Amino acid sequence: MINVEGLTRTYGAFTAVDDVSFVCQPGRVTGFLGPNGAGKTTTMRVMVGLTPPTRGRVTIGGHLYSDIPNPGRHVGVLLDASAQHAGRTGREILTIGAQTMGLPASRVDEMLALVSLSDNEAKRRLRNYSLGMKQRLGIAHALLGDPSVLILDEPANGLDPAGIRWMRGLLKGYADRGGTVLLSSHLLHEVEIIADEMILIGRGKIVAQGNKQQLLAGSTTTSTLVTSLTNDQLAQALQAKGFAVTPAGEGLKVEVAPVEVGRVAAEQQIVLTDLRSGDGGLEDLFLQLTSDTQRETLPEGAPA
Template identity: 80%
Template structure:
């Protein structure tokens, strides 16, 4: 279990992490989400002893990271897949890790097979690895000691669609076996698929946290998108039950859950050709809760752009 208690980290007058508290439970994947600069990586660096906290504590299994004997056997960490000696081969990197942790050499072969790095790739030097290969090697190193806790920062970065699915299955299987997973990622749809709990952070503060169902319930009331062979008849049936229905493309947007729309259509004898959940998802909730920290769409950014002269317009006072 990971426990973060009132964690604060400042750099001079800048507060990167501000009084943050949360817990990651065994058997669950916790998604740690936030825009660039929100404090995710700083929090994770404090967890594994790379950055000292200004105030507050972080414990893993009841101990601070530096108190854990042979920590690689208990905590698997991937914060930067490229943070290895560029001149060493993938096999050498894992072999050094295995020796440091007191593991048999056979564990290296097991991990290479697990992350699908071939013998030829394992003999290639790190500087010649693609980003996806570096990620796979980093994951192999994190899992080398068969830890009970995984702390991963953007582990799917650089993976192709097949690799992302593999990563998703790997993490779900790890949690199902009782492991604790803290996963930071910008791939919101992937986090929504794999995470049991989610923590949203912006400007160093927690803006929302909870299980996936309760968080997504905050994104708005139930809604559906539906198309039928007789939309007018469907509107009458829905309005008779007190549901609002408005045009949306070739179909309707309805203020009711899909099951209620389907029930109303069945009772009215209307054939549906499409029916889906129209409630907002994790991406909408994320953007709403972190709106003040987003670069894109931020009012200040728009002001900066409109205040700048275009290339064809000389600045005021400039020579023509």
């Protein structure tokens, strides 16, 4: 379990993380979502002792990261896939990690196979890795000690569609076995697919949290896309009920929930060929919630 309590981190007059609190539960994937510069990476750096908090604290399994003996056996971390010696091979990087954690050499082969890095790729130096290969190696390193907690910052960067699907399955399986996963990203659609719970952050503040259904239930926008055999008749019937109607492609966009559109169509005996929500889902909700908190630039020296 990860417990973040009143976490604040300031850089002079700039507040990168502002009184953030949340809990990541075992057996669940928690998505940490926000635009660039929202405070995701700073929060994660505090979690693993790389950045001291100004106020508040983060505990993992009830302990500060710095107090956990042999932390790689308990917490797997991927914050920057390029943060390894560029002159070392992938196998060397994992071997050093295994030796540091007191793991057998066979664990290196297991992890290389898990992330689908071949023997030839494992012998290449990190400087010759693509970004996707670096991400796979970083995930292998994070999983090396068979930890109970994973903290991953933008792990899908550089992965192709097949790699992203592979990563989703890997992390979901890890959580299903009881692991705790905190996954940060600005790729809202990918997190929406895998996450059991989502935490939305903008300008260092939590703006919403919950599962997808809970978040969307709190959205103030509701619209419907509908197509029928007689669009003009349907539009007139909907407008007579006081609903705003505008053309949309081959059909109509109606500013009301789909169930209300269906009810009107049934009353008028109008045949519908398409009926679905017109809201953009989590992405639109996030942009709505962070519209006044997103920023374009960061003060020099302040991490995202």
